[in-house]
Amino acid sequence: MAKxxxxxxxxxxxxxxxxxxxxxxxxAVQNNIPGIxxxxxxxxxxxxxxxxxxxxxxxxxxxxxxxxxxxxDMAFExxxxxxxxxxxxxxxxxxxxxxxxxxxxx
Amino acid sequence: xxxxxxxIIGAGPVGLFCVHQLGIIGLKCEVVDNLDKIxxxxxxxxxDKPIYDIPAVPGCTGEELTNSLIEQIKAFKTKFHLxxxxxEIKKVEKKWITKTNKGTEFESSSIIIxxxxxxxxxxxxxxxxxxxxxxxxxxxxxxxKTIFKDKTVSIFGGGDSALDWAxxxxxxxxxxxxxxxxxxxxxxxxxxxxxxxxxxxxxxxxTKYQLEAVQGKEKIxxxxxxHDDKTIKEIKTDYVLGFFGLIxxxxxxxxxGLNLDKKTVPVNTESFETxxxxxxxxxxxxxxxxxxxxxxSGFHEGALAARGCFKYAKPDEKYRFxxxxxxxxxxxxxGVEE
Numbered sequence: 001m002a003k004x005x006x007x008x009x010x011x012x013x014x015x016x017x018x019x020x021x022x023x024x025x026x027x028a029v030q031n032n033i034p035g036i037x038x039x040x041x042x043x044x045x046x047x048x049x050x051x052x053x054x055x056x057x058x059x060x061x062x063x064x065x066x067x068x069x070x071x072x073d074m075a076f077e078x079x080x081x082x083x084x085x086x087x088x089x090x091x092x093x094x095x096x097x098x099x100x101x102x103x104x105x106x
Numbered sequence: 107x108x109x110x111x112x113x114i115i116g117a118g119p120v121g122l123f124c125v126h127q128l129g130i131i132g133l134k135c136e137v138v139d140n141l142d143k144i145x146x147x148x149x150x151x152x153x154d155k156p157i158y159d160i161p162a163v164p165g166c167t168g169e170e171l172t173n174s175l176i177e178q179i180k181a182f183k184t185k186f187h188l189x190x191x192x193x194e195i196k197k198v199e200k201k202w203i204t205k206t207n208k209g210t211e212f213e214s215s216s217i218i219i220x221x222x223x224x225x226x227x228x229x230x231x232x233x234x235x236x237x238x239x240x241x242x243x244x245x246x247x248x249x250x251k252t253i254f255k256d257k258t259v260s261i262f263g264g265g266d267s268a269l270d271w272a273x274x275x276x277x278x279x280x281x282x283x284x285x286x287x288x289x290x291x292x293x294x295x296x297x298x299x300x301x302x303x304x305x306x307x308x309x310x311x312x313t314k315y316q317l318e319a320v321q322g323k324e325k326i327x328x329x330x331x332x333h334d335d336k337t338i339k340e341i342k343t344d345y346v347l348g349f350f351g352l353i354x355x356x357x358x359x360x361x362x363g364l365n366l367d368k369k370t371v372p373v374n375t376e377s378f379e380t381x382x383x384x385x386x387x388x389x390x391x392x393x394x395x396x397x398x399x400x401x402x403s404g405f406h407e408g409a410l411a412a413r414g415c416f417k418y419a420k421p422d423e424k425y426r427f428x429x430x431x432x433x434x435x436x437x438x439x440x441g442v443e444e
Contacts, residue, residue, distance in 0.1 A: 037369075039223040039353075039354050040147070040151060040223075041399055043151070043152065043155075045147070045151040045152055045155075046151065046353070046354070047351075048353065048354075069287070069289070069291075070265075070291040073263070073264050073265065073285075073286065073287075073291065073350065073351075074229060074350050074351040074353075076229070076232055077232050077316075078286060079334075080334060105353075106229050106353035106355075
């Protein structure tokens with residue numbers, strides 16, 4: 001279980017407890033957090049679950065696989081802290097994770 | 107005006123199998139899709155990726171699944187209207203009139219929406235000033251490459267479309283390729299070719315840059331690109347091309363008066379009809395308690411929606427359930443031998 005804080009582009013934030021094994025994307029979608037569309041449903045095929053990870057957390061996360069970086073080319077305004085939230089699997093180590101959602105997903 | 111029993115919106119796997127289900131019960135249909143090819147997400151997002159949960163198919167790719175579905179409906183000689191997006195629908199007496207962005211009009215007694223998460227549209231630049239140039243000097247696809255002759259063309263993107271056009275246009279134009287990171291993800295042969303062109307000074311490449319601003323009056327005069335380290339570079343350019351792939355957007359479907367729940371259309375689970383009589387929704391776009399976004403669920407939904415269309419197409423006939431294994435009428439429709 002990890003507490004994850006999702007901060008919308010307009011500054012609104014919500015902290016949700018997400019069970020281990022679920023993804024950061026699923027935590028958002030199942031709790032009606034706006035700003036994460038996840039059109040392809042977690043297949044790493046669409047880049048609409050793009051998020052910006054808080055700097056201090058970015059290097060603590062498991063590294064990106066090749067396919068994720070390729071998909072991020074398609075994301076809306078990616079930066080060096082960009083990740084696809086469908087690839088971030090929740091574990092106790094992620095307790096306290098803070099992510100920002102982009103102004104839009106495409 | 108094209109007259110048919112049912113119009114299917116979406117040529118993905120669920121729309122394709124629904125053609126089959128309509129066909130075996132003797133209904134005619136036509137299919138509209140905004141992509142340039144049949145197959146929907148299977149062909150656009152994961153043609154090479156394996157699928158393992160199609161009943162009786164232990165494993166296949168999105169492309170193989172699409173080809174098999176096309177093969178399965180061959181007998182019905184269904185007309186596909188590709189590269190067309192349905193814009194508006196209206197009810198005239200008991201028929202639905204549907205119009206596409208290309209002006210094609212259909213008259214049908216029912217419509218089945220099998221549109222997935224919506225139609226595929228090119229992803230656009232996020233810069234504010236782009237709108238007035240879009241479709242003129244800012245383009246997301248190329249119809250006539252001769253307009254770039256002897257011009258400066260700035261191409262954004264790191265995939266095959268960006269690389270292929272950079273290579274192609276470098277013959278006749280000054281090409282500047284801009285990508286947000288150092289790695290390109292196209293085919294290795296294309297990447298090698300791009301690097302060679304760069305060494306020969308035939309193209310300019312800027313990596314770790316993204317579009318920041320566009321300057322111009324009637325036409326674009328220059329653009330600013332911004333490096334990861336925040337430094338900005340101004341580039342004089344005539345055209346700007348963006349190749350960031352496609353994104354799915356619900357689009358005009360949202361304006362048809364259908365009930366919507368987030369980006370999905372609620373349906374009943376008896377016939378998958380929506381709140382509008384004669385309009386059905388199947389596959390990823392429909393929602394109901396327990397909905398699973400699986401291709402196999404879409405097949406089931408299409409089978410029931412097809413039967414739901416029957417009473418609108420043939421109000422004076424009673425639908426009779428038949429098996430493909432034993433029904434002579436069904437076999438005739440499928441064109442298979444006794």
